[in-house]
Amino acid sequence: MTAAPRPWALLAELTHGCPLHCPYCSNPLELVRRSRELSTAEWAEVMRQAGEFGVVHTHLSGGEPLLRGDLAEIVTAAESAGIYTQLVTSGVGLDDARLAALAAAGLRSVQLSVQHADPAAADRIAGHRAFAAKERAAALVRAAGLPLGLNVVLHRDNLDALDALIQRGVDWGADRIELANTQFYGWALRNRDALLPTRDQLGRARETVQRWRDRLGGATDLVWVVPDYFDGVAKPCMGGWGAVSLTVAPDGTALPCPAAASLPDLDPPNVRDHSLEWIWDHSGAFNRYRGEGWMREPCRTCSRRAEDFGGCRCQAYALTGDAARTDPACALSPDHGVIRALTDTGHPAAAATPAPTGGYAYRKPGGG
Amino acid sequence: MTAAGTPPAPAGWRPALAPAVSLRHDRVRDADLLVLPERVVVLRGSAARILRLCDGDRDLDTIVAELESRFPGAPVADDVRAFLGRMRGEGWIR
Numbered sequence: 001m002t003a004a005p006r007p008w009a010l011l012a013e014l015t016h017g018c019p020l021h022c023p024y025c026s027n028p029l030e031l032v033r034r035s036r037e038l039s040t041a042e043w044a045e046v047m048r049q050a051g052e053f054g055v056v057h058t059h060l061s062g063g064e065p066l067l068r069g070d071l072a073e074i075v076t077a078a079e080s081a082g083i084y085t086q087l088v089t090s091g092v093g094l095d096d097a098r099l100a101a102l103a104a105a106g107l108r109s110v111q112l113s114v115q116h117a118d119p120a121a122a123d124r125i126a127g128h129r130a131f132a133a134k135e136r137a138a139a140l141v142r143a144a145g146l147p148l149g150l151n152v153v154l155h156r157d158n159l160d161a162l163d164a165l166i167q168r169g170v171d172w173g174a175d176r177i178e179l180a181n182t183q184f185y186g187w188a189l190r191n192r193d194a195l196l197p198t199r200d201q202l203g204r205a206r207e208t209v210q211r212w213r214d215r216l217g218g219a220t221d222l223v224w225v226v227p228d229y230f231d232g233v234a235k236p237c238m239g240g241w242g243a244v245s246l247t248v249a250p251d252g253t254a255l256p257c258p259a260a261a262s263l264p265d266l267d268p269p270n271v272r273d274h275s276l277e278w279i280w281d282h283s284g285a286f287n288r289y290r291g292e293g294w295m296r297e298p299c300r301t302c303s304r305r306a307e308d309f310g311g312c313r314c315q316a317y318a319l320t321g322d323a324a325r326t327d328p329a330c331a332l333s334p335d336h337g338v339i340r341a342l343t344d345t346g347h348p349a350a351a352a353t354p355a356p357t358g359g360y361a362y363r364k365p366g367g368g
Numbered sequence: 369m370t371a372a373g374t375p376p377a378p379a380g381w382r383p384a385l386a387p388a389v390s391l392r393h394d395r396v397r398d399a400d401l402l403v404l405p406e407r408v409v410v411l412r413g414s415a416a417r418i419l420r421l422c423d424g425d426r427d428l429d430t431i432v433a434e435l436e437s438r439f440p441g442a443p444v445a446d447d448v449r450a451f452l453g454r455m456r457g458e459g460w461i462r
């Protein structure tokens with residue numbers, strides 16, 4: 001067996017602690033306790049090894065990574081390993097001094113989450129009064145001269161505010177606005193009934209995005225992450241299993257995809273026990289769905305298999321109980337009816353008028 | 369994305385990497401990369417050589433002259449200008 005190509009990117013989930021309680025969070029229901037988190041030295045070692053074996057980019061994420069008092073030290077470790085760092089944050093806890101320390105440590109870029117254009121609605125979705133802090137954080141990042149990206153997870157409760165959301169992003173001086181239709185993992189899957197949009201909402205949202213793209217002419221990058229439940233097309237999850245990126249969870253569990261914590265028999269390795277390189281090349285978890293050998297029909301002989309890798313394993317598991325099946329989001333999947341039942345007109349979750357919003361199971365420890 | 373829609377470079381332009389962009393050599397893959405907030409671009413040919421001269425001090429003529437003297441057989445002036453124009457269109461240099 002030839003060694004797998006080296007990974008380009010590391011998603012470092014530094015903590016599952018978070019002051020927000022977003023119901024669309026893709027973190028697992030079973031959140032890692034703070035006491036089990038990797039230490040500063042352990043994260044520094046993860047970064048050192050990652051840089052050494054080919055990782056050039058890391059998202060410092062969570063939860064809320066600013067809850068880690070040692071965040072600047074982790075940034076330094078990544079930077080000295082030659083890894084470009086992007087902070088993925090809610091903005092809560094980002095003040096002038098904190099940002100200055102992070103920038104001095106070598107932080108390259110900040111991605112800020114936004115829940116809604118309207119402060120009250122945003123705070124209701126986040127389950128926390130966070131909007132004002134986000135607005136301040138955006139201004140600080142701009143003032144520091146760091147690139148600013150916004151990440152908006154889209155769902156029934158905010159899709160109709162898309163125009164105002166993009167306007168906010170432009171007003172805040174974002175370089176890039178990621179409009180990410182909810183991916184149903186973890187807490188988002190738990191809240192799917194409350195989050196699933198209607199086809200009409202998505203149609204209008206697409207038009208809004210197009211209008212803004214024409215108006216902005218590339219000045220702000222608008223990225224539309226497709227709603228795979230509605231498009232009949234499986235997403236090329238993670239660019240292939242164990243192909244371009246790896247995730248390290250707060251307790252050191254290494255995963256081919258952040259959602260893979262949901263697969264019951266994966267038995268993922270831990271950076272406390274093995275080197276990243278061993279994990280990448282030799283662990284069962286990273287080899288399980290690598291390449292095409294594991295595929296069954298219809299993927300096995302499908303002309304699209306090299307582009308979408310048969311879709312998402314975690315979604316196949318979540319919707320069929322078998323992670324090796326074709327992702328039901330794909331219209332060719334024998335299980336596609338599961339998705340159609342949720343998204344076709346006539347189904348309660350696909351009603352013409354969105355149901356009243358709210359009724360969320362908010363993300364919180366021990367809430368799974 | 370193309371450079372269409374990007375206003376022409378100002379006279380006396382001194383190209384520099386955009387703040388979001390980091391140019392680095394990848395030892396593991398023996399490749400030159402542009403690393404951005406959400407993507408990595410693998411540079412080919414003389415791209416990295418040209419971009420390394422984009423330090424905000426050198427203007428276009430200086431960059432072309434240095435390339436010609438340091439790397440005989442390097443891309444000619446027109447190619448360098450076209451390449452930098454495209455990079456500017458992408459927003460990777462300004």
Ligand code: SF4
Nearest residue numbers: 018020022025062063
């Ligand atoms: S999605 Fe919300 S709850 Fe989940 S980590 Fe991000 S900010 Fe926290």
Ligand code: SF4
Nearest residue numbers: 299302304305310330
């Ligand atoms: S059948 Fe499999 S490989 Fe073909 S398009 Fe669907 S998910 Fe992709």
